[in-house]
Amino acid sequence: MPSARIGVFDSGLGGLTVVRELLSQASGADILYVADQAHVPYGPRPLEQIRVFAEAISRYLREQGCGTVVMACNISSATALETVRVALPDIQCHGVIEPAVRSAMLGPPGAVGVMATAGTVSSRAYSRVLARSMPGTQVIEVACPEFVPIVEAGLTGTAEALDACRRYLAPLRGQAAQLILGCTHYPLLLPDLQAAASAMGWTMHVVDPAAEAAREAISSVGPAGTTAGRLVLSTTGDGARFGAQARAVLGYAVAPAVTELRWQDGRLTG
Numbered sequence: 485m486p487s488a489r490i491g492v493f494d495s496g497l498g499g500l501t502v503v504r505e506l507l508s509q510a511s512g513a514d515i516l517y518v519a520d521q522a523h524v525p526y527g528p529r530p531l532e533q534i535r536v537f538a539e540a541i542s543r544y545l546r547e548q549g550c551g552t553v554v555m556a557c558n559i560s561s562a563t564a565l566e567t568v569r570v571a572l573p574d575i576q577c578h579g580v581i582e583p584a585v586r587s588a589m590l591g592p593p594g595a596v597g598v599m600a601t602a603g604t605v606s607s608r609a610y611s612r613v614l615a616r617s618m619p620g621t622q623v624i625e626v627a628c629p630e631f632v633p634i635v636e637a638g639l640t641g642t643a644e645a646l647d648a649c650r651r652y653l654a655p656l657r658g659q660a661a662q663l664i665l666g667c668t669h670y671p672l673l674l675p676d677l678q679a680a681a682s683a684m685g686w687t688m689h690v691v692d693p694a695a696e697a698a699r700e701a702i703s704s705v706g707p708a709g710t711t712a713g714r715l716v717l718s719t720t721g722d723g724a725r726f727g728a729q730a731r732a733v734l735g736y737a738v739a740p741a742v743t744e745l746r747w748q749d750g751r752l753t754g
C-alpha cells in the first residue's frame with residue numbers, strides 16, 4: 485500500500501471540489517493540496533506545458549511523502565496522466581476523467597455533454613474514454629474559456645457568470661441527456677448553471693466527477709477510516725488570498741493557513 489498521504493493539485497481553486505469529497509469520505513489520510521495559481525488558467529496553455537507543470541507538481545508531492553497523487557484537474561488528467569505514471573512509477577497517480585465517465589455510465593441514456601476548458605476539449609480525452617466505455621454514445625464537448633477566470637476572480641453568482649452559463653449551455657440544451665462538468669472549477673458554478681438551465685426550462689442531469697475521483701484515490705490508500713486527516717494547503721500564488729478562497733469552498737469558519745510555494749528552474753520549492 486502507498487503511504488497514507490494523498491497529494492492533490494490543480495491550477496487553482498477547482499481541485500478543492502475533490503478535496504471537499506476526500507474530507508467528507510473521511511479516509512483518515514493526510515491531504516496535501518497544491519494550487520498552481522502562478523499559472524492559472526491552464527486551459528488556454530499548450531498541452532506540453534501542462535505536462536511539465538503536472539510532472540513537477542507530482543514530484544514535489546512525492547518529495548512531501550505522498551504515495552498517492554490525484555490530478556484534480558481535467559486538463560492535467562487529459563494530457564499528463566500517462567507521462568507522470570511512467571516518470572514516477574513508485575506513486576499511485578489518479579486522474580478525474582475515468583471517474584467522470586464511470587459516473588456518467590450510471591446516468592440517463594442519450595447524448596453526453598461535456599463542458600471543459602479549451603485544452604481539455606482539444607485533447608479529445610473525454611471523447612476517447614466515452615467511446616471506449618459507452619460505445620455508440622454521442623458526445624458533445626463545449627469549451628468554456630470564461631468559466632475558470634470567473635471562478636478564480638470570485639465572480640460566481642453574478643450577472644456575468646449567469647450570462648456565460650447561458651451561452652455555453654445553449655448548444656447542449658435539448659441535445660445532451662446528461663452533462664459532465666469536465667473541469668474541477670465548474671462545480672463551483674453549479675448554482676449559476678442550474679439557474680441558467682432552469683431559465684431555459686431544462687432540468688439538467690449533472691455529473692460532478694469529484695465523489696468518484698475521491699473514492700478511487702481513497703481505495704488506493706487502504707480501507708476507509710472514520711476520521712478526516714490533516715489538510716495542508718499551498719499555492720504558488722498569494723497565500724492569504726487562497727486561504728480566503730479555500731475557506732469559502734470548504735465551508736470553514738476561518739481562513740486556513742496556506743503555505744506559499746515558488747517555481748524555481750522548473751521545480752517547486754517551499
Ligand code: DGL
Binds near residue numbers: 494496499525527
Ligand atoms: N480545474 C482545471 C481543470 O479541471 C484547470 C482549469 C484551468 O486552469 O483552466 O481542467
